[in-house]
Every structure is written in structure tokens, then in C-alpha cells.
Amino acid sequence: MKLDNIKFPKDAKKNLTEMCIYEVIEYLFYEAEKISNVSFDEGRFWLLAAEKSVKVPETRDIARIERIGAHSHIRGLGLDDSLEARNVRMKHNILLACASYLIEQFGIYLVSQGMVGQQLARRAAGVVLGMVKEGKIAGRAILLAGPPGTGKTAIAMAISKSLGRDVPFTAMAGSEIYSLEMSKTEALTQALRKSIGVRIKEETEIIEGEVVEVQVERPATGVGAKSGKLTLKTTDMETIYDLGTKMIDALVKEKVQAGDVITIDKATGKISRIGRSYTRARDYDATGPQTRFVQCPEGELQKRKEVVHTVSIHEIDVINSRTHGFLALFSGDTGEIKSEVREQIDAKVAEWREEGKAEICPGVLFIDEVHMLDIECFSFLNRALEDEMSPVVIMATNRGITKIRGTQYTSPHGIPVDLLDRMIIISTTSYEEDELREILKIRCEEEDCEMSDDGVTVLTRIAQDTSLRYAIQLITLAGLVARRRKSVVVGLEDVKKVYSLFLDEARSERILSEFQEQFLYDYQPEKGSGEPMET
Numbered sequence: 001m002k003l004d005n006i007k008f009p010k011d012a013k014k015n016l017t018e019m020c021i022y023e024v025i026e027y028l029f030y031e032a033e034k035i036s037n038v039s040f041d042e043g044r045f046w047l048l049a050a051e052k053s054v055k056v057p058e059t060r061d062i063a064r065i066e067r068i069g070a071h072s073h074i075r076g077l078g079l080d081d082s083l084e085a086r087n088v089r090m091k092h093n094i095l096l097a098c099a100s101y102l103i104e105q106f107g108i109y110l111v112s113q114g115m116v117g118q119q120l121a122r123r124a125a126g127v128v129l130g131m132v133k134e135g136k137i138a139g140r141a142i143l144l145a146g147p148p149g150t151g152k153t154a155i156a157m158a159i160s161k162s163l164g165r166d167v168p169f170t171a172m173a174g175s176e177i178y179s180l181e182m183s184k185t186e187a188l189t190q191a192l193r194k195s196i197g198v199r200i201k202e203e204t205e206i207i208e209g210e211v212v213e214v215q216v217e218r219p220a221t222g223v224g225a226k227s228g229k230l231t232l233k234t235t236d237m238e239t240i241y242d243l244g245t246k247m248i249d250a251l252v253k254e255k256v257q258a259g260d261v262i263t264i265d266k267a268t269g270k271i272s273r274i275g276r277s278y279t280r281a282r283d284y285d286a287t288g289p290q291t292r293f294v295q296c297p298e299g300e301l302q303k304r305k306e307v308v309h310t311v312s313i314h315e316i317d318v319i320n321s322r323t324h325g326f327l328a329l330f331s332g333d334t335g336e337i338k339s340e341v342r343e344q345i346d347a348k349v350a351e352w353r354e355e356g357k358a359e360i361c362p363g364v365l366f367i368d369e370v371h372m373l374d375i376e377c378f379s380f381l382n383r384a385l386e387d388e389m390s391p392v393v394i395m396a397t398n399r400g401i402t403k404i405r406g407t408q409y410t411s412p413h414g415i416p417v418d419l420l421d422r423m424i425i426i427s428t429t430s431y432e433e434d435e436l437r438e439i440l441k442i443r444c445e446e447e448d449c450e451m452s453d454d455g456v457t458v459l460t461r462i463a464q465d466t467s468l469r470y471a472i473q474l475i476t477l478a479g480l481v482a483r484r485r486k487s488v489v490v491g492l493e494d495v496k497k498v499y500s501l502f503l504d505e506a507r508s509e510r511i512l513s514e515f516q517e518q519f520l521y522d523y524q525p526e527k528g529s530g531e532p533m534e535t
Contacts, residue, residue: 146428168363174372195391197361371414374406
């Protein structure tokens with residue numbers, strides 16, 4: 001069921017920041033009901049029930065423990081159904097849960113998902129995303145071209161997050177293909193086949209429920225078989241199962257505990273953790289990035305279920321290569337795979353497709369710094385893109401008219417003209433001042449650094465004069481300086497302090513030109529002379 005997008009009033013940001021958490025949830029659902037004429041009582045019920053199930057202060061929140069990367073704040077492209085970019089941000093986890101519910105159940109997007117600016121590029125990427133999700137096209141090449149620091153990699157990461165786990169997404173840099181262990185074409189072939197998924201369907205009998213209790217009895221002497229009992233429940237029933245040694249070991253291996261929702265395959269005995277129940281959402285103060293909260297299953301504990309396994313064609317290649325076998329999946333040492341093996345696998349996959357056992361899921365291969373590829377790689381890609389088993393290839397470059405690597409010829413973006421002719425090009429532009437300010441605010445939230453308005457203003461000016469990457473790197477450094485003086489909020493003086501301590505590229509170049517005689521192996525070419533940079 002698709003609904004029209006919610007249009008927020010102009011003061012929506014102010015409303016979202018000033019209202020308490022319950023009022024915001026009510027506000028979001030009220031807006032959704034007002035626009036769509038559909039009741040969201042069920043969604044309101046489970047969200048508020050999950051929040052109120054344990055009596056805790058309203059200010060308490062579950063902290064998610066995860067590493068902070070350059071693009072960890074990006075959750076998607078932030079587009080609505082009409083591919084219009086939205087700019088509403090939400091900070092609270094319960095708000096994000098509320099927004100996730102509207103997305104999953106009704107296709108309503110409320111947030112910009114970490115993206116700022118680049119409306120045209122995001123709309124173009126949204127069209128590409130729609131083509132990939134439909135799975136009807138393959139072998140298309142898209143080039144993201146623009147100056148450094150304009151969000152090319154961010155757009156690719158947003159596409160990756162929007163695709164989900166079932167659609168293969170492989171990211172690599174242009175320099176990764178140069179290796180002494182395998183040829184350049186083999187590295188590209190493996191990357192292409194990693195980006196093509198095969199969905200294999202099978203029907204199996206499973207036991208699915210929420211773990212109420214796990215009891216394990218061990219012999220006092222430490223020698224002998226272990227035994228135990230597992231209590232599972234759904235919303236309709238509860239059952240106790242006797243456990244043997246193998247099942248106990250499997251439960252320990254999966255770290256299953258009370259409150260987890262699990263599935264047990266009756267044929268193989270495999271145990272899979274789906275997530276934790278919403279009723280146990282407040283058991284811990286902090287959770288990891290992989291923790292998912294799900295509802296307690298309904299109906300019978302034992303049921304027949306169609307299971308869909310998604311594997312890449314490269315994984316099938318590795319398993320069927322006699323020299324390494326399936327162990328190479330874990331070691332990563334795959335080496336070169338014979339073309340005969342790949343041909344047999346392609347024939348088998350085509351046979352599965354005809355029988356209806358499997359379906360091909362073309363994914364995305366992202367090649368960053370594509371100008372680092374040489375003429376042989378470009379020639380290989382020309383042929384590979386025309387194959388029916390080819391994924392959608394997204395490339396990114398920040399070069400203008402430059403030499404094609406391995407030749408003396410120049411070309412736009414350092415890519416041969418015949419390959420450019422097969423591409424559709426998405427251009428990115430430099431950010432405006434207000435967009436830089438918004439990006440820096442998002443990064444401050446992501447890095448858990450509260451900054452004053454004066455600090456953000458100075459940081460925005462620094463980003464304009466130097467680069468956005470340099471300004472983002474100063475956020476954590478300024479936070480450390482503020483902590484040193486026992487301050488929670490990063491102020492103007494903290495930003496100025498780290499700006500004076502750490503040089504940007506322009507100031508470093510100025511110092512080198514002033515003190516060039518004091519450096520070893522100094523060479524200062526005259527204006528207009530000197531060799532061009534090899535790319």
C-alpha cells in the first residue's frame with residue numbers, strides 16, 4: 001500500500017526539536033493520518049508500548065555501539081516517491097523507529113537519511129536505484145563525475161544502504177586490481193561476479209518463537225552428556241523442548257538467551273537468531289549495530305516456510321574450484337578460477353532459472369577512482385558490460401581532461417571515449433554555504449560532539465576556504481580540546497585552537513614554499529616547467 005508523502009510545515013524542524021518524544025510520535029502519526037486518511041493505531045500502539053513497557057525516565061535512550069566512519073551517517077538517498085529530495089532530520093532512536101515503521105508498512109519517507117544538497121544527482125541516483133531494484137536491466141554503466149569533496153562516494157554508499165542486504169553491492173577502488181597474485185582481468189571478473197546474486201528458494205519445516213528460558217544441566221564431574229530444556233513461545237502458545245548435546249552447543253555458539261527470537265530448522269538443526277523481542281527492548285543500556293528488534297511470532301510454533309537463500313555467483317565459483325574448495329570462502333585466498341568452471345556454473349544457473357528453482361538478482365559494482373584503471377581494464381569492461389550476466393556498474397572520478405593510464409592520449413575523466421559512450425553520467429557540484437553547515441551539523445551529531453552556533457559558523461567558513469574533509473576532521477579534535485577545559489559544548493575558541501595546530505593543504509604548501517631550502521631533496525620547478533603527474 002503506497003501513500004502520498006507527508007508534507008511538513010516550514011517550522012517542522014523547530015517542532016521536532018522542541019516537543020517531547022511522545023508528542024513527536026503523535027505528531028508524525030497525526031500528519032500521516034491527516035494526509036492519507038488511514039489510521040495508524042497499530043503502529044502507534046507498538047511504538048508507545050515498546051517505549052512504556054519498562055518504567056524508565058523519558059530521557060533514557062538505547063545507545064548503539066558502532067564505529068564512526070566517513071559515511072556512517074548516511075542511511076539512504078532521502079527521496080520520496082516522486083524522487084524529490086527531502087531535508088528533515090531526526091535525532092532520536094524512537095523517532096527513527098517510527099520513521100522505519102512508516103517506510104516498511106506504507107512507503108512513507110520522513111527524513112533526508114543523512115544526505116544534504118546535490119538534489120539533481122540524488123534524483124538521478126534514485127532512478128538508477130529503481131532500475132536495480134526492479135532487476136530488469138543489467139550491464140548499464142553510470143559515471144559519477146565531480147570535483148573532490150562533492151559527495152560522489154556518499155551517493156554510492158546511499159545506493160548501497162537503500163538496496164538492502166538481498167541485493168549484492170561490491171565496492172572497490174581502481175587501484176585494487178593491481179596485484180602480483182592474479183591478473184587485472186581476473187580481479188575485475190571476480191568483482192563483477194560478486195555483484196550478481198542468485199536467489200535459491202526451498203521449502204523447509206522450522207520452529208520459530210521467542211525464547212522464554214534456557215536450562216542446561218551439566219554433570220557435576222564435568223564428564224558426560226549435557227542435557228537441558230528450551231522454552232519457546234508465540235503470541236498463541238508456549239512449549240518446552242528437550243535439548244541434546246548438539247543442540248546445546250548450537251545454542252551456545254549462537255549466544256541465544258531469553259528474549260531472543262530464533263528459528264530452528266528441523267531438518268538440519270540449524271539455529272538462526274532473527275533479533276530480540278520488543279518486550280525486551282530495555283534490558284540493556286547499549287546495543288551493537290547488528291541488533292534488531294522484532295515482534296513476537298504469531299500462530300503455531302512449528303510451521304512450513306519458504307526460505308530464500310541469496311548467494312553471489314563468485315561464491316559458487318569458489319566452492320566449485322577444485323584447487324581451493326569452500327575453505328577459500330573463509331581464507332579469502334581464492335586465486336584465479338578457470339574459465340571452464342565459470343562456464344559450467346553459468347550453464348547450471350541458467351538451468352535452475354528455467355526450472356524455477358532460482359532467479360538472478362543483478363546487483364551493483366562500485367569502482368571508485370576509476371581513472372586509475374589502465375587501457376586494458378577499460379577494454380575488458382567494454383566487453384563485460386555487454387554480457388547478459390553483468391551487474392550495474394557505477395564508477396566515480398574527480399579528474400577532468402587527463403591522460404588515459406597506459407597511453408599518451410588524453411580523454412575526459414581519463415576514460416576512453418568508446419567506454420564513455422556506453423555510460424550515463426551523473427554530475428555533482430560544489431556545496432553551498434548552508435549545505436556545508438547542514439553537513440557539519442550532521443557530522444557533529446554522528447560523532448557525538450555538541451557544538452555552539454559560533455563554532456559551526458567558523459567551521460563552515462573553514463570548509464569553504466579549505467575543504468569539507470578538513471573541516472570534518474576538526475570536529476573530533478575540537479571536541480577533545482573542549483573536554484580538556486572541562487566543557488561539554490565545543491566553542492569558537494576550540495575550533496580556532498585546532499585550526500592553528502593542524503594545517504590544511506594550502507597552508508602546508510605555503511610553508512613549503514617559504515622554507516623549501518631547509519627540506520631534503522628539494523626541487524622547485526620554474527613556472528610552466530616540470531613533468532606532468534602520472535595517473
